Structures are given as C-alpha cells and as structure tokens.
Amino acid sequence: MNAATSEILTGVVADTLEKLAFLFAVPLEGPASVDTRELATVRVRFSGPCCGGMQLSLSRPVLAELAGNMLGADDGSALSADEQHDALRELINVICGNLLPLIGGKNAEFNIQTPFIPAGGAPGAGEFGPVNAASNLSVESGICLVALQLDGPVPAEGVGP
Amino acid sequence: MAVNVLIVDDSAVMRAMIQKTMKLSGLQLGEIHQAANGREGLELLERQWIDLVIADINMPVMTGEEMIEHMQAHPNLKTIATIVISTEGSQTRIDRLQGKGVRFIHKPFSPEMIRDTVKDVLGCEVFHERSH
Numbered sequence: 313m314n315a316a317t318s319e320i321l322t323g324v325v326a327d328t329l330e331k332l333a334f335l336f337a338v339p340l341e342g343p344a345s346v347d348t349r350e351l352a353t354v355r356v357r358f359s360g361p362c363c364g365g366m367q368l369s370l371s372r373p374v375l376a377e378l379a380g381n382m383l384g385a386d387d388g389s390a391l392s393a394d395e396q397h398d399a400l401r402e403l404i405n406v407i408c409g410n411l412l413p414l415i416g417g418k419n420a421e422f423n424i425q426t427p428f429i430p431a432g433g434a435p436g437a438g439e440f441g442p443v444n445a446a447s448n449l450s451v452e453s454g455i456c457l458v459a460l461q462l463d464g465p466v467p468a469e470g471v472g473p
Numbered sequence: 474m475a476v477n478v479l480i481v482d483d484s485a486v487m488r489a490m491i492q493k494t495m496k497l498s499g500l501q502l503g504e505i506h507q508a509a510n511g512r513e514g515l516e517l518l519e520r521q522w523i524d525l526v527i528a529d530i531n532m533p534v535m536t537g538e539e540m541i542e543h544m545q546a547h548p549n550l551k552t553i554a555t556i557v558i559s560t561e562g563s564q565t566r567i568d569r570l571q572g573k574g575v576r577f578i579h580k581p582f583s584p585e586m587i588r589d590t591v592k593d594v595l596g597c598e599v600f601h602e603r604s605h
Contacts, residue, residue, distance in 0.1 A: 383489050383490065419563060419565045
C-alpha cells in the first residue's frame, strides 16, 4: 500500500463528495467494520501512462443522499435504483478523473472507461485485485471505501499534487 | 433572445444537474435538448436549432472530442458555441480542445462557473436583467 497515494486519494474523494453533493467526509479512525450488504459498489477501469482500476463502495443511505443532493431532490431514497446507480457511476468517474493527473502528471492522457456496477453490487476486494492505495472515509451517517489498483509502476512523474 | 441548449453527457444525473444549474443561472432559456453520447448529439444538431452545446468528453459510442471534430468539419455546426464539462485532467488534452475554440469547465463544477462561462461565451444580453 502506497501511503502517499492513499493520502492524495483521500483528499480527492473528500473534495469531490463535498463539491459534487455537499457531503462532508473525514478519514475513518481504525479499520472499517461494516456489513458489505449495506454497501453499494461501483468500479471503473482506466488506461494511459499507467493502467488500473478503482472501486468505490458507499453506504446505501449515503448513496440516496448523494443522488438526492446531485438532483436537488428532497428525498433521495425516493429516487429509483437506476438514478442512484447513475449518481454512483458519476461519483467514481469524477474521482478517477481528478486523481489520475495527480499520480500520472498533469500532461498525461488517460482514457477512463464507463464505470459499472459489479454483479451483485457488493464489494469484493478479492475479485478487484491487489490494492495500491485505499481511502476509508466517514460520510454523514455512513462510510465510503475507495481502493485503487495499478497494473504497473507509478509513472516517473511521480505522485504529488 | 432565448437560448436553445443541447446537453451531451452519458450520465442522466449529470445532464439533470447541468439543466438545473442552467435554469437557476438567469439564462434566458429556450428549448433544452439532451443526448447520451456524441453520435446522438450530432443527430440532434442536424434536426434542431441549437445555440449552445454543453458536452462531456468520455462517453461511449462517440466521445465529446470526436463530436466537436465532426461539428468543426460541418459548415452549419462549426460556429455553435461549445462548452466542455468534464473530469478531464490532462492539460495536453484541455489545450487541444481550447485550441478548437471550445471552453472548458472541470468537474466537479459550481453553478457560478457555468454561469460565468456561458456569459463569456454568449454575452450578458442572453441573461435576465437581475442576473447581470
């Protein structure tokens, strides 16, 4: 696990949640203990100077709040599963898009594939592959777990804002 | 003058967010059309009078960058004001888009960023007086 990349990832996730959906996140103290059935998960793959993937899992009540805030709905839980999943896909898309220049360099050109909800919708770290960086955050009344997997070494431009 | 807008993004939630922001910006809005990728966007541009295109970059079927290249090759479409709203972080790619006369807004965006960019592109006269 790369501590520097994890720190950058945490900053990007917290900043994105706040700007995209007015959700405030702080790093979890200690390991996350949660029933994975209570989490909604999304993944995305990317290619470029380095290739890899990202997985994000969010507590379902927080997902409803995320989608509600993004759409300006009074009650996010009244939104359809499709709308909530669309909000989740957009969240990981924005996080991934903002993180990659920080680890690959500001001129690096990455191609981010369309995010997808894995079968079953639950996190499966074993299926995701070895994790290079991770961020566990407390968000409102739930949690947000983000894992980054890189297929190769971090580019020479290095890690840094 | 009411402005007809085309929003091109593969995320329905993001299209709704942009549409809501446009409505709150004070822009004199005419019709708002939506497309889920560049191909659908071009098909709409062939059928509808559009004054402003707001497009994402990373989309399936046809990317925003490809759609903009098609627009620039078409005499009736190349003068349409275009704003890209994307997570794109590569300065190289952003410079390439801006070299084509396209304005760029980075996601996550604030409503003010969209309002100010639309004002820069279309001028204050397309906004209701109170928002000047």
